[in-house]
Structures are given as C-alpha cells and as structure tokens.
Amino acid sequence: MAYAPFDLSGKVALVTGGNRGIGLGMAEALAQAGAEVAIWGRDAKRNDEAVAQLSKYGKSRGYAVDVALEQSVDDAFAATLRDFGRVDTVIANAGIGAAAPSFSEMPTETYRKVLSVNLDGVFFTLRAACRHIVERAKNGDPGGSLVGLASLAAIEGQARGQHYAATKGAVVSMMKAIAVEHARYGVRANAVLPGWIATDMTEFAQQSPVFAEKVITRVPSRRWGKPEDFGGIAVYLASDASSYHSGDLFVIDGGYAIF
Numbered sequence: 001m002a003y004a005p006f007d008l009s010g011k012v013a014l015v016t017g018g019n020r021g022i023g024l025g026m027a028e029a030l031a032q033a034g035a036e037v038a039i040w041g042r043d044a045k046r047n048d049e050a051v052a053q054l055s056k057y058g059k060s061r062g063y064a065v066d067v068a069l070e071q072s073v074d075d076a077f078a079a080t081l082r083d084f085g086r087v088d089t090v091i092a093n094a095g096i097g098a099a100a101p102s103f104s105e106m107p108t109e110t111y112r113k114v115l116s117v118n119l120d121g122v123f124f125t126l127r128a129a130c131r132h133i134v135e136r137a138k139n140g141d142p143g144g145s146l147v148g149l150a151s152l153a154a155i156e157g158q159a160r161g162q163h164y165a166a167t168k169g170a171v172v173s174m175m176k177a178i179a180v181e182h183a184r185y186g187v188r189a190n191a192v193l194p195g196w197i198a199t200d201m202t203e204f205a206q207q208s209p210v211f212a213e214k215v216i217t218r219v220p221s222r223r224w225g226k227p228e229d230f231g232g233i234a235v236y237l238a239s240d241a242s243s244y245h246s247g248d249l250f251v252i253d254g255g256y257a258i259f
Contacts, residue, residue: 005241009034012084013238014077016067016125017094019046021199022149022227024053026091029231030238031057038080038087040065040094040125059084067094067121077128086136089238090129092122093149095167097201103162111163118167122148126178126189134185142186145237148175150191150249152257168193172249179247188246190237195253197225221254 013030017023019041027050031037036059041047047062054060061083065076080087095118100106126146133144153161154168172191179189196219198206205211206224216224233250236242251257 005243006235006239007034008235008238011035011088011238012038012086013089013091013234014038014040014080014087014129015091015093016040016065016121017149018091019043019050019062021201022194022197022230023091023093024050025227025230026093026234027054027060028057029228029234030089031060032231033235033239034058035089035238036060036084038063038084040067040076042066067092067125068116070120070124073121073124073128077125077132081132087129087132088143089145089147090125091147091149091234091237092125092171093147094121094125095149095201097161097164099204100160100163102160106160106163114163115167118164119170122171122174126174130178130182130187133187134182137185137187144185144187145242146175146178146182146187146189147234147237148172148189148191150175150193152193152195152251152253154191154193155249155251156257176247183246188237188242188244190242190246190248190250192230192233192237193249193251193253194230195219195225195251195256197227197229199227218259219254219256220259223254225252225254 013035015027018027018039031054039062044064051062148171150171151168153165175191
C-alpha cells in the first residue's frame with residue numbers, strides 16, 4: 001500500500017505559468033497524484049495543450065491570465081473557485097527573464113517589466129490565495145499550501161541579473177512572512193529555488209558550448225535539470241506529508257550551489 005499522505009485525491013492545485021517548463025512539470029505530477037489542476041498562463045493555446053496533457057489523469061482547466069495585472073489575477077481566481085469550488089495549493093511559478101548588457105546599462109523599463117511579473121505577479125496571486133484560505137479557515141475548513149518559485153539568484157550573485165535576482169530574493173522573504181502570519185489558519189508557505197533547468201527561459205545558455213563547458217560541468221549531477229525534476233517537490237508540498245513543513249527554502253539544482 002502506498003504511503004497515503006502523498007495521495008492528492010480531493011485536492012485542487014493552481015499553478016501559474018503552468019503551461020510549460022517547470023510549471024508544467026509540477027502540474028503533471030500533481031495531476032498524476034490525484035489532484036484537480038488549474039493552469040494559469042498568458043497563452044491560451046499553450047494552456048489548452050497543457051490541459052489536454054493533464055486531463056488524462058483527471059479534471060484540469062486553463063485560464064488566460066496576466067499575473068502582472070491585479071484585476072486579471074482577481075478575476076481568474078474567482079473563476080477558478082467557481083469551476084473547482086476551492087483551492088488547496090497555489091504554486092506561484094509564472095516568471096520571466098530579461099537580458100541586460102550590464103547593471104549600469106540596464107533600462108528602467110526592463111527592470112520594471114521583470115518586477116511586474118516576478119514580484120507583483122506572485123504578490124497578487126498569493127494574496128488572492130490567502131484571502132480564500134483564510135475565509136475557508138474561519139468557516140471551519142483550515143489548511144492550504146502556498147509555494148513561490150524563486151531561484152538560485154536569490155542566494156547567489158547573478159551578474160547582469162540584478163533585476164531578476166531582486167525579485168527572487170523578495171519571493172523568498174515573502175514566503176517566510178506568509179508562513180508566519182498564516183500558520184494559524186493551517187497555511188504553510190515555502191519557496192523552491194531551481195538551479196540551471198532546461199526550459200525556454202534558458203534556451204540561450206543551452207545552445208552555448210562555453211556555458212556547457214564552464215557552468216554545467218560544475219553541476220555535481222553533470223546535467224541540466226528538467227521540468228519533471230520538480231514533480232516530487234510539488235507533490236510533497238501539496239500533500240499532507242508536508243503538514244508541519246513551512247517557511248523553508250528547497251534548493252533543487254543538482255548540487256550546484258554547494259560545489
């Protein structure tokens with residue numbers, strides 16, 4: 001018999017940026033574990049493709065959402081509640097990167113664009129989630145898991161990525177603050193910090209022989225991470241197995257940060 005706490009039957013999970021990359025890797029694992037899954041993403045076609053992939057495991061629906069826009073988030077969360085009745089787990093994964101030649105030459109427009117998605121988007125999403133979970137708790141149905149996707153950039157120096165690093169460091173701090181304030185409602189909040197993962201965002205680096213030689217050879221696991229490498233942590237954090245685990249940082253990087 002399987003260890004029952006990892007069974008997500010009867011739970012509803014919401015994954016932002018869940019139509020590709022790490023988000024889709026997490027969403028598919030959640031669906032396989034028995035959860036009903038809501039996918040948020042800006043690209044409706046990609047949402048439909050992700051839902052088709054997940055629907056073979058159970059109920060899944062996609063929503064066209066721009067997490068950088070407060071009203072878009074609030075409207076989508078309300079629609080998700082109408083369709084699923086509740087939300088137990090929210091994974092704020094949607095994020096973008098934007099290259100800059102150097103910190104001193106970084107355009108303010110680029111800085112603000114990254115903040116609007118990676119920080120404002122997480123804030124809007126998790127605020128909506130907390131409103132719902134706190135209301136449920138006050139009505140006698142406490143409990144929920146909130147996950148913020150950060151990055152190794154939150155704990156290491158990233159040249160030419162100060163804008164991106166700032167958002168990810170802020171996500172770590174936000175999750176800790178949510179964990180402390182909302183524990184009384186049965187909420188746990190944690191951050192996941194990916195290392196070098198083969199997704200659309202890192203396509204430029206995947207095509208670089210220099211990057212492969214200088215960086216990936218420093219990963220003790222000797223390979224790029226894959227979206228499916230995040231399925232296990234998603235299921236754990238959504239499950240009752242993590243009921244006393246909150247305010248933590250999960251570094252998933254093949255050992256890169258410690259080498």
